[in-house]
Amino acid sequence: MMYGDGGWGWGWWMMGGGVLLLLLVLVAAVVAIVVAGRPPRETRTTSGTPPVQGQAPGPSDEALQELDLRFARGEVDEDGYRRTRALLTHPPAS
Template sequence: MPYWHTPAAMGWVGGLGMLLLMVVILAAVVVVAVVLTRRGPQSPDPADTARRILDERFARGEIDQEEYERRRDALTRAS
């Protein structure tokens, strides 16, 4: 015997509540996905990598101060 015609049945309010619950769960999943992707490892900026390499070459003495400043200025203008 079906029970959906009894006074205890929730009718359309139950369906609306279920729809609302599904929307809330979907929104929570989207928020978690966005938070996890933003916290992931960030790829280094190519200009930062080039500047780091330039700094290392200057520190090792491979290039002099004039060459270092010229290349650093070129990198700054490029970014």
């Protein structure tokens, strides 16, 4: 015996909305867990070493790798390579 709408009434819409709501809650929970597990922005560095109090963080490994690649490709001469590497690893005091 069918009542009114042939079985395609509010039940299907409510079930679909419930599944969508459940998925949204699960995604929000995963995002919250990932964000809570990350260190604060002040302590994140690109070189993997924590910054020393009162001192600028060191060069990123990516910058040194890029410099090495440019030197290997011949885009930077030896003097420019040495100067730039020295600046990246030992910045001048300001």
